[in-house]
C-alpha cells in the first residue's frame with residue numbers, strides 16, 4: 088500500500104517507520120526531522136529499537152503521485168490546516184485516516200472529504216519525540232481502526248497494521264470508542280497538567296472525587312448526543328488507566344512542560360460544546376478547559 092503519514096512527529100514516525108517494512112511509506116514532517124531521516128534514517132528507541140530508512144519530505148510539493156491512504160498524525164488543533172493541504176494536493180477523493188486523539192477531528196476532516204473516505208484509528212501505543220531523527224517508543228499498546236460508514240478497506244488497514252507489529256482490531260463502533268477514549272483523557276489529562284502530577288496521583292481520594300465528577304458530566308453529554316455509554320463502566324475504565332499508567336506523565340502535561348499548545352479544545356472543550364448544544368451542565372469541563380488554557384499562558 089502507498090501510505091503518506093501527514094505530521095510525522097512522535098506517533099506518526101513510529102507508525103510510518105514500522106509500516107514501511109511492508110509498504111511504500113512517506114513521512115511528511117517538519118524540515119529538521121525530514122532532513123535527519125534522509126541523512127541517517129529514522130532512529131527508534133525503547134520498545135522498538137532500530138534504524139528505519141523511510142522516505143521523508145517536509146512539503147507536499149515533493150510528493151509525486153497519489154497515496155492509497157493518508158494517515159493524519161498532527162495534533163488536533165492542526166487538523167483543519169493539514170486536510171486543506173491534503174485536498175489542495177490530492178483532491179477530495181483521497182482516503183484519510185485520523186490516528187489522533189480528540190473528538191473534533193472527524194468533523195474537521197468532513198468539511199473537506201466525504202465520510203465514506205474517512206477512517207479513524209485509536210491507539211494506546213506511547214511515543215515521545217526525542218529530537219529530529221529520533222523517537223522513543225515508550226510503551227506498547229492496542230490499536231483499533233474503524234470507519235464511521237461501513238467500508239471494507241478497513242480490513243486492509245488492519246492487516247497492514249498487524250503486519251507492521253501493531254496489536255490491532257477493527258472496532259464495530261469507532262465513534263463510541265472515540266468518545267470513550269476522549270472521556271478517559273478528559274478525566275486524566277487536565278488535572279495532571281494543571282497540578283503537574285503523574286497520572287497515578289489521581290488515585291488520591293480528593294482528586295479521584297473530582298475525576299468522578301468529570302466522568303459523570305462527560306458521560307451525560309455523550310449520552311445526550313445519542314451514545315450508549317454507562318457511567319459505572321466508564322469510571323472503571325478511567326480507574327484502570329490511572330492504575331496502569333500511574334508512573335506516566337500525560338500528553339497534556341508533557342505539552343505544558345514543553346511550552347506547547349494542548350489538545351484541550353478537542354477534548355474537554357469539545358465536550359462543553361456538545362453539552363451546551365443539548366442543554367447539559369458542563370461546569371466541570373468548562374472550568375478545566377479554562378484552567379488548562381491559563382496554564383498554557385503561564386508556562
Ligand SMILES: NC(=O)c1ccc[n+]([C@@H]2O[C@H](COP(=O)([O-])OP(=O)(O)OC[C@H]3O[C@@H](n4cnc5c(N)ncnc54)[C@H](OP(=O)(O)O)[C@@H]3O)[C@@H](O)[C@H]2O)c1
Nearest residue numbers: 094095096097098116117160161162163165187188213214
Ligand atoms: N505521542 C503519543 O504517544 C500518542 C499516542 C496516541 C495518540 N496520540 C495522538 O496523536 C496525535 C499526534 O501526537 P504526537 O504526540 O505524535 O504529536 P507531535 O509529536 O507533535 O507530532 C505532530 C507533528 O506534526 C507536525 N506538523 C504539524 N503540522 C504540520 C504540517 N503542516 N506539515 C508538516 N508537519 C506538521 C508537528 O510539528 P510542530 O510541532 O512544529 O507543529 C509535529 O512534529 C495527537 O492527536 C495525539 O493526541 C499520540
